Every structure is written in C-alpha cells, then in structure tokens.
Amino acid sequence: MKTLADLRKIREQAQKEMAAREQSAKYRICVGMGTCGIAAGSRAVMSAIIDEIGKRDIQDVVITQTGCLGYCDQEPLVKVTQPDKSVITYGKITPEIARKIVQEHILNNNVLGDYVFTQD
Amino acid sequence: MHRIHILIAMDSHTLAQGARAVKDALLKDLSLAGLSDEVKVVETGSLGIYKKGVVLVVFPDNIYYTGVTVENVAEIVSEHIVKGRIVEKLKYSKAPGTEVKVQEKAPRFGKQLRVVLRNAGIIDPESIEEYIAHNGYEALGVALTEKKPNDILEQVKASDLQGRGGAFFPTGVKWGFAAREKAEQKYIICNADEGEPGTFKDRLILEGDPHAIIEGMALAGYAVGASKGFIYIRGEYHMSIARINRSIEQARENGLLGEKIFDTDFSFDIEVREGAGAYICGEETALIESIEGKRGEPRDKPPFPPSEGLWGKPTIVNNVETLANIPQIILNGPEWLQKLGTEASPGTKVFTLVGNINNPGLIEVPMGITLREIIYDIGEGIPQGNGFLLAQLGGTTGGILTAEQLDLPLDTDNLRKIGAGLGSGALLVVDDTHNVVEVVKNFVEFFNHESCGKCTLCREGTGRLYELLDKLVSGQGVLKDVDLIERLAKTMMTGAFCGLGQAAPVPILGCLKYFRQEFEKMVNTEQKSVSAVV
Numbered sequence: 001m002k003t004l005a006d007l008r009k010i011r012e013q014a015q016k017e018m019a020a021r022e023q024s025a026k027y028r029i030c031v032g033m034g035t036c037g038i039a040a041g042s043r044a045v046m047s048a049i050i051d052e053i054g055k056r057d058i059q060d061v062v063i064t065q066t067g068c069l070g071y072c073d074q075e076p077l078v079k080v081t082q083p084d085k086s087v088i089t090y091g092k093i094t095p096e097i098a099r100k101i102v103q104e105h106i107l108n109n110n111v112l113g114d115y116v117f118t119q120d
Numbered sequence: 121m122h123r124i125h126i127l128i129a130m131d132s133h134t135l136a137q138g139a140r141a142v143k144d145a146l147l148k149d150l151s152l153a154g155l156s157d158e159v160k161v162v163e164t165g166s167l168g169i170y171k172k173g174v175v176l177v178v179f180p181d182n183i184y185y186t187g188v189t190v191e192n193v194a195e196i197v198s199e200h201i202v203k204g205r206i207v208e209k210l211k212y213s214k215a216p217g218t219e220v221k222v223q224e225k226a227p228r229f230g231k232q233l234r235v236v237l238r239n240a241g242i243i244d245p246e247s248i249e250e251y252i253a254h255n256g257y258e259a260l261g262v263a264l265t266e267k268k269p270n271d272i273l274e275q276v277k278a279s280d281l282q283g284r285g286g287a288f289f290p291t292g293v294k295w296g297f298a299a300r301e302k303a304e305q306k307y308i309i310c311n312a313d314e315g316e317p318g319t320f321k322d323r324l325i326l327e328g329d330p331h332a333i334i335e336g337m338a339l340a341g342y343a344v345g346a347s348k349g350f351i352y353i354r355g356e357y358h359m360s361i362a363r364i365n366r367s368i369e370q371a372r373e374n375g376l377l378g379e380k381i382f383d384t385d386f387s388f389d390i391e392v393r394e395g396a397g398a399y400i401c402g403e404e405t406a407l408i409e410s411i412e413g414k415r416g417e418p419r420d421k422p423p424f425p426p427s428e429g430l431w432g433k434p435t436i437v438n439n440v441e442t443l444a445n446i447p448q449i450i451l452n453g454p455e456w457l458q459k460l461g462t463e464a465s466p467g468t469k470v471f472t473l474v475g476n477i478n479n480p481g482l483i484e485v486p487m488g489i490t491l492r493e494i495i496y497d498i499g500e501g502i503p504q505g506n507g508f509l510l511a512q513l514g515g516t517t518g519g520i521l522t523a524e525q526l527d528l529p530l531d532t533d534n535l536r537k538i539g540a541g542l543g544s545g546a547l548l549v550v551d552d553t554h555n556v557v558e559v560v561k562n563f564v565e566f567f568n569h570e571s572c573g574k575c576t577l578c579r580e581g582t583g584r585l586y587e588l589l590d591k592l593v594s595g596q597g598v599l600k601d602v603d604l605i606e607r608l609a610k611t612m613m614t615g616a617f618c619g620l621g622q623a624a625p626v627p628i629l630g631c632l633k634y635f636r637q638e639f640e641k642m643v644n645t646e647q648k649s650v651s652a653v654v
C-alpha cells in the first residue's frame with residue numbers, strides 16, 4: 001500500500017464483506033424458512049437472492065430468514081422491508097421471480113404487483 | 121457473499137469457557153446444513169460480557185447469545201440460522217453498546233459510550249482488512265500525506281486527552297516535550313504491563329482491537345519524530361501478545377509499518393517486549409530499565425522520559441487506552457473528544473467493573489458519569505440485596521469512594537477535591553458484609569509483595585503497614601496502632617521514591633478518612649492501655 005487511495009480501495013472491499021454487520025442497510029429481504037417454506041423450495045429462492053445481490057454488487061441490503069409466517073400454502077414467501085414504505089410480502093416465489101425481485105424492487109424500486117401476497 | 125455473520129468472542133475468558141470448541145461445532149453444523157457459503161463465523165475480541173460463558177452475536181439480526189455450549193450449537197444453527205427463530209433461552213437482552221460511528225454524534229447505549237472499545241467484539245482483531253473497513257489507518261494516512269507532525273501534535277494538545285495509565289497527565293503536553301528535543305533517535309513505548317489487581321482493560325483492548333494501538337503509536341511517532349516503538353506487555357497476556365505480533369506482521373506486509381510509510385519519508389516500526397510479572401515494571405522508568413535489560417527499578421526524575429528515556433533518548437510512554445484514543449482524535453478532530461466527557465476530563469474511560477456487583481465486566485463510560493449510574497444501572501446493583509460499603513476507583517492504588525460520593529460526577533477535578541483520582545482501570549465494588557480493615561489489609565499485602573525494595577520508605581513502610589493491619593485484624597492491635605498506620609501512610613506518601621510507595625497509602629488513608637471507627641472497633645480493648653509496640 002502506497003497511497004491513501006490504496007487504503008480506501010481496501011476499505012471499500014472490506015466494507016462490502018462486512019455489510020451484514022451494518023445496521024444501516026436500506027432494504028431487508030426476509031425469506032420464509034420454516035419447514036413449510038423449505039419444503040416449498042425456499043432454499044433455492046434464498047440462494048438465488050444471495051447470488052443476484054452478490055452479482056450485482058448491491059450494498060444496502062441485508063438478507064434474513066424467518067420461520068413459518070402462517071401462510072404455508074403461499075410459501076416460499078419473501079418479505080421486503082424498506083424505511084417509510086409499506087412492507088411487501090411476495091408469495092409463491094420461484095428462484096427466477098426472486099431474481100426479478102432483486103432487479104426490479106431493490107434496484108429500480110418497482111414493486112412486482114403480480115406476485116404480491118400482502119402489503120402492510 | 122456472506123449474508124449472516126456470527127461473531128464469537130475469543131478472549132482469554134471465553135476461551136477458558138470453551139469458545140474454541142463452540143466455534144468448531146458451529147463450523148461443523150453450518151457445513152452440515154450446507155450454509156458454509158452463506159454464513160461467516162468471525163472471531164472477535166471481548167464483547168464486554170462477563171461470567172456469562174461463551175458469547176455469540178448473530179448479524180444482521182444483532183442477537184446476542186450467552187452461555188453457549190457445544191450442546192446447544194445445533195439448536196442455534198437449526199432454529200436461528202436456518203429458520204430465523206431466535207433461541208430465546210440463550211438470548212442476552214442487555215447487549216452492550218455497539219460502536220460509535222466515526223463522524224457521527226456519539227450515540228449512547230444505556231449509559232455506555234464506545235470510543236476506545238468501538239471495534240472490540242465487532243471486528244475480527246486478526247484481520248487488518250476489518251480494521252481498515254472501520255476507518256482503520258485512515259488517520260495515519262491523512263496525517264502522513266496531508267499534515268505536518270506539528271499539526272498532529274496540536275490536535276492532540278487541543279483535545280486535552282489525558283493519560284489513561286492512571287496519572288491523567290495531558291498527552292499532548294507530554295508529546296510536546298519529546299517533540300522539541302533534538303535527537304537522532306526517539307522512542308514511543310506503549311505501556312501494556314497492566315499489573316494492577318482486578319484491572320484487565322488494556323488486555324481486552326489489545327485482544328479486541330490491536331491495530332488501533334499500532335496506528336496510535338505510529339501517529340505518536342510521527343508527531344514527535346520517533347521511528348521506533350516498543351510495546352511492553354505483561355508476560356501472562358499470551359493472547360494479547362499473539363494478536364499484537366500478528367497485527368504488526370500484517371501492518372508490515374501492508375506497508376503500514378516499516379520504511380517510507382504511505383510513500384513518505386516517515387518510517388516507523390514496532391517491537392514487542394514481554395514483562396516478567398513485576399508490578400513496578402508498569403512504572404515508566406522501571407519499564408524503561410526493564411527494556412534495557414536491567415532490573416526493573418524506577419529512575420530518578422528528572423530527567424523525565426520525554427527528554428531522556430530509553431537508552432537516554434527522548435521517549436514517550438503512553439498507556440494502551442491513551443493510544444487507542446489517538447486515531448479517533450485525528451479522524452474526528454479534538455472538539456469531538458471534548459464533547460464526550462466533561463470540561464476537566466474529555467472523552468471516555470474504560471473500566472473493569474469487579475467485586476460485589478451483579479453484572480461485572482468491561483465497560484466504557486463518558487467522563488462525568490456517577491458511581492451510582494455505574495453500579496446500579498450498568499452493573500445492575502449489588503448481589504443479594506447487600507448494601508454498598510465502598511468503591512475503589514482505579515485499581516489497588518485508587519482512591520476510596522463511599523455512599524457520600526455516589527452522585528459525584530466522576531472526573532479529575534471532582535476527584536482531586538476529595539483526594540482521589542480516576543486511576544487506571546479497575547472499579548472495585550465492596551458490599552457491607554466486608555470488614556474495611558480486612559479489605560485494606562488485602563490491598564497492603566499486594567504492595568508489600570510488589571515493593572521493589574529500592575527505597576527504604578516503601579520497602580519497610582509497606583511491610584510495617586501490613587504487620588500493623590494484620591495485628592488489628594487478628595485482635596492484637598491497640599488504639600495507637602491506628603494513629604501509627606496513619607502517620608506511616610502519610611510519611612510514605614510524601615517520601616517514597618516513586619509512584620508505588622507514594623500511591624500505596626491512598627486507599628489506606630481513604631478508608632481511614634471515612635471508616636476510622638471501623639479501625640478503632642478492631643482494637644483489642646483489654647490492651648487499650650498498653651502502648652503500641654512496633
């Protein structure tokens with residue numbers, strides 16, 4: 001390392017790796033991972049989301065998991081939370097739709113109306 | 121991409137509780153669940169939670185688990201990590217404060233405020249990248265490439281930071297003495313000897329955030345014109361030694377120590393020296409003697425180390441906690457530090473809260489906090505509903521505070537008025553089931569053992585004080601012994617050669633001031649008429 005710019009480059013990279021520990025992320029994507037969710041394929045949905053976020057190098061998102069949301073027939077469920085906006089829960093999500101949620105909802109701020117299960 | 125980070129505190133305490141085995145079990149269970157790519161397990165320094173076994177934190181949920189054993193790792197993985205259901209029975213609700221973000225107004229967490237401990241328990245202390253991610257080495261980079269040594273000196277002066285090794289000497293003033301010396305070679309020494317019983321704050325700072333010390337030392341070196349540093353570290357601190365050595369290696373590999381740092385003319389490197397377990401070697405001139413390979417005994421002062429220290433060269437000796445403050449002051453400016461404490465004592469203070477207290481541990485609080493807040497809010501009070509007898513502030517040489525001072529804002533000015541100081545790091549709480557004289561005898565036993573023997577007053581004084589106190593405790597004392605204890609203590613205070621003998625009387629005189637009747641009660645009434653024989 002020779003310059004301040006070198007240092008800052010290392011910092012940027014390291015901050016990405018530590019993003020999960022920051023409490024300031026704008027978006028929170030939560031995947032239903034109860035027995036029902038997993039049986040319906042939420043693992044693959046989760047993997048797709050992680051992959052898409054990583055590929056697109058999106059910074060201000062944290063991905064969490066939750067148990068049964070009480071709507072087992074709608075699983076896999078994906079809940080997207082952001083400040084000052086209503087919470088959107090998408091139902092019956094496939095890995096492909098999950099990728100679309102990342103591209104549209106997270107990147108372009110467009111809610112995917114067709115897949116919304118609840119909004120509150 | 122790791123969407124979940126599980127932090128596991130690996131400090132000397134949690135290691136003894138089986139943290140290593142818990143980590144291994146965690147890695148195994150995560151791998152069995154196919155989550156190794158999604159979940160990162162990070163070793164961190166102490167989280168400041170004590171006597172609660174192995175501690176984990178799960179991010180981004182920010183859930184703390186305590187008392188984790190190999191047996192319940194599987195449940196945490198299958199419930200929390202896989203299904204997102206928090207394992208309530210292990211959840212710790214009183215999580216300590218998280219870091220104070222750089223450039224932000226410092227948030228409070230309960231009554232705690234984390235400046236020095238901002239990274240402890242948050243980053244992996246063995247990863248230079250994680251330190252850099254939290255703005256590490258930015259202060260050094262900015263200083264070397266954009267500022268003059270004198271700018272750094274002026275900033276530290278303006279912050280009015282005072283040494284956290286116990287004496288609260290203004291750090292900037294001390295640096296100024298060394299800066300104005302003309303010498304080919306100057307030295308920066310980090311004092312990590314930490315010999316005070318009950319004090320282990322420096323150990324936890326070193327274990328939790330070793331790079332902050334390296335950066336602080338390099339900044340000190342730049343400000344005063346020193347190219348060489350030593351960390352004098354207590355020999356029993358195996359983990360601190362390992363971590364600091366590793367961090368020094370990493371800093372060298374990244375060009376942050378060594379020749380021409382940040383491609384400037386500034387060169388700086390650090391060596392570690394292990395102490396051999398003498399309390400006196402924490403005294404700065406004895407420490408210097410020890411580094412020089414001699415018997416650790418204090419030197420005559422003046423000359424003071426900033427003009428003639430290690431091998432006769434200008435030398436700055438600073439405490440671990442003092443140095444940990446430096447990068448933050450350079451990054452955030454001197455006013456920032458002043459906003460955190462009181463006018464007399466800016467900033468925060470790290471204490472190890474020990475003794476009769478429900479929630480012991482490592483705490484960092486803003487100066488000006490009261491004893492009541494520390495004991496009853498942060499420490500959650502005294503066990504078994506016992507009453508408060510006294511607190512000793514700042515280790516064995518620390519002053520004595522009683523119920524009268526529970527609401528006194530703690531800073532150097534207020535404490536000086538009552539003849540006490542903030543001291544180094546331990547805050548010992550003693551409940552009313554204890555006999556004051558026995559407590560004092562305990563303190564003196566330590567000094568008697570640790571007196572280096574160089575000067576008569578301390579060598580003989582500590583021994584005779586111990587005998588007198590022992591005489592009282594065993595029911596053989598007479599009334600005159602109490603006066604003798606007081607006279608001897610006062611004589612030592614004014615006449616002893618170094619800080620050890622001068623400070624040893626502080627807790628004795630403190631206890632005499634507030635609890636004289638307790639001493640007199642110990643006197644053997646049948647012998648009251650007999651004169652004292654010493």
Ligand SMILES: Cc1cc2nc3c(=O)[nH]c(=O)nc-3n(C[C@H](O)[C@H](O)[C@H](O)COP(=O)(O)O)c2cc1C
Pocket residue numbers: 282283284285286287288289291311312313314315316399400401402403404405437438439440442443618619620
């Ligand atoms: C007997 C004795 C023991 C001491 N032990 C320590 C110690 O373990 N750590 C420490 O930082 N300072 C210790 N000091 C204080 C040092 O002499 C010195 O004041 C301090 O390291 C200066 O650093 P500071 O200005 O950052 O506080 C001790 C002093 C005495 C008299």
